[in-house]
Amino acid sequence: MTHPKIETYDATLRDGMQGEGMSLTAAEKVRVVRKLDELGVDLIEAGFPASNPKELELFGLLEKEELQHAQIAAFGMTRRRDVAAADDPSLQILAQCFAPVCTIVGKTWKLHLEKVVRVTPEENLELIADSVSYLVSAGKRVVYDSEHFFDSYREDPEYSVACLRAAARAGAERVVLCDTNGSSLPHQIADAVRSVRAQLGEEVALGIHCHNDLECGVANTIAAVTEGVTQVQGTMNGIGERTGNANLVTVIANLELRLGHELLGTERMAKLTETAHFVDELLNRNPDPRAAWVGRSAFAHKGGLHVAGIRADATTFEHSDPAVVGNERELLVSELAGKHTILEKASDVGLTLDDAAAVRVIERVKELEHRGYQFEAADGSFELLLRKEAGEYEPLFRLESWRVIVEQRADGKVETEATIKVWLDGERYVTTAEGNGPVNALDAALRAAILQVHPHLADVQLVNFKVRILDETHGTDAITRVFIDASDGTEVWGSTGVHENIIAASWQALVDSLEFAEQGARVRQS
Incomplete structure (x- = not known):
């Protein structure tokens, strides 16, 4: 069976940035665009051109980019009710923008017509048609996003389809059904898409844009594809407002590797994990280890x-x-x-x-x-x-003792000092160091000793430190587990320590992190 080509549409840089704590500089957004282009994403929604200084900078940078596959889409809204499309400043910016594709969002739900934009249903159809027609006449390919489509469809299916028809007749190359509130279940998505497909005919291309409020974003997207949708919108790793958007990473893998649709192809599909992790790291987020397909724990x-x-x-x-x-x-x-x-x-x-x-x-x-x-x-x-x-373990040193002193002064300043006594290669070393906390001070004191014998360990840095109380009911005398992640700039490894004393647990993990690095050095040298 031959499956239709599915167009991928990434909204990470616009919709994704509406998620709590999500922020990238213009230069970082360009790096995301390059990575998505390398992955083989078809359309990348860059945001509202000139809506703020960062977006203005971004579109200036993107205009100079030479992408190999992807095309940039600029995002905007239908015209204001009291002005012609050609005179609407936002639409003028879209028309003049370098982006070959313009995605405009319009109202569908009568609740919004009454409470938000305050126009009649008939006037709303004019807003949609005028806006699409203006951008098409400016030489743009237009994607029309029908906001709150499924909420509207459940109340007034006839009017909801009329909004899509208005955009299609005005020249939109695709109309996108949006589950903006993420309030739909897969069977509701499938039923609505099937009906829309029958009413609009095969000549009107459909897209799907789902949010994840019921944790059905991916399932809803796939349900829409099974009923004839040929464009999937989503964000990398599902970031976005509230609980996020449909996870485009999972959508792509499921559609190509499970349903046989063509999206990326074999060579580019192998870059999916790398790309997903790249976006998370750029956002200063730890990649979700349980993410489907690309998580560390997925297999x-x-x-x-x-x-x-x-x-x-x-x-x-x-x-x-x-x-x-x-x-x-x-x-x-x-x-x-x-x-x-x-x-x-x-x-x-x-x-x-x-x-x-x-x-x-x-x-x-x-x-x-x-x-x-x-x-x-x-x-x-x-x-x-x-x-x-x-029988292939050699201790890094022999411990005689360690001690940490934490002193808070009357002015509120806290000082920490650690002293260690260790034996390395038959020599006794006593070193003292200050730090911004007990673990930092111990690390500094230990390094002051061992680097005299193992200078290459200076490359090892602690990159993460996590503490967990294992038996909370014991209060301050509970057992503590410490995890440390360390890196030599190439590899990252984890170590752990457990003790009723948090500093002792940290010492165990700290020593393991350095001893592992030294064991690894011996392996590489052998």
Whole structure:
């Protein structure tokens, strides 16, 4: 069966930026455009040209860009009720903009006609037709977004379709049905699209724009495609106002890899994970590990039975090969892990364990996790555990003692000082350092000693620090688990520590993070 080509329309830079805490500079938005173009997205909605200084700067930068695939769409609204389309300043800006595509949004729901724009249904149809016609006469390809279409359709289907027909007759190349409130369920989307398709005919191209308020944004988008929609709108990683927009990443993967539609093709599809993570990192967000297809945990396996199945045949517990979207399989280590997980993890880092050693590792993991440790995000600490069992572990130093002093003065200033006493290569080192907190001070004091023997560890930096109280009912004497992420500029690894004293737990994680880096250096040099 041949499936129609589905056009991808990304609204990250406009609709996505309406999400809480979402902000990018004009230069960063250009980087997103380049990445989406490289991915193979067809249309990229850049926003309202000249609506504010940042947008003005963005469109100036984009005009100079030479994109290989994508086209830029400028966004705007239908004309004001008291002015002709040719005299409406916002429409004039769209007409004069370099973008070849203009997307304009118009009202559909009579509630909005009465409460917001205060025009009659007949006048609204004129606003739509005049605005589309003006931009088409200016040489623009016009996409018409029918705002609150599905809310309107449930109340007055005849008028809702009349709004679409007005835009299509005026020259819009596509009319887009918008679930602006995210209030619809998949069967409602499918029923409405099926009816619209029948009334407008095949010659009117349809698009779908869903929000995720009921967590149905992706499902609603797919339901619309199954009824004949040929453009999907969404945002990278589903960012957007309130609970966000339909996640374009998931929509693309589901449509191409599950329903057989053509969107990106094999080569570009393999860039999906990289692109999704790039946008999150640029927004200073941690990529969602549980995101479908592209999350770190999307192809992660923890139970021993699952891991054994994966080793025998990956299709036993995976819906797809993670490589098709540029992701990787992950075997997680926990008290649920089986022998095969341990053996594969050891093999991955160049260690050889026999079955008996693997069983001992499992028992050790169970013991430690019972005490509060967790190794799923602490790959560095787990590798050290493997090395100890394999007899290939060398401690970075021998600890004599450490001490931290925190002093708050009458003026409110807090000072922290740490002193450590350690032995390295038969020499005793005593170092003291100040920091903006206990962990920072300990890190500084430890480095002051070990860098004299291992100067390359200066490249290792702590990039994340997380604390969790494991038994909140114990109050201030509760057990604390600390996670540290460290990086040498190339790799990132995690380490963990558990103790009733938060500083002691932090020390454990800190030492593991540095010891892992040194173990890795020995492996690379061997």
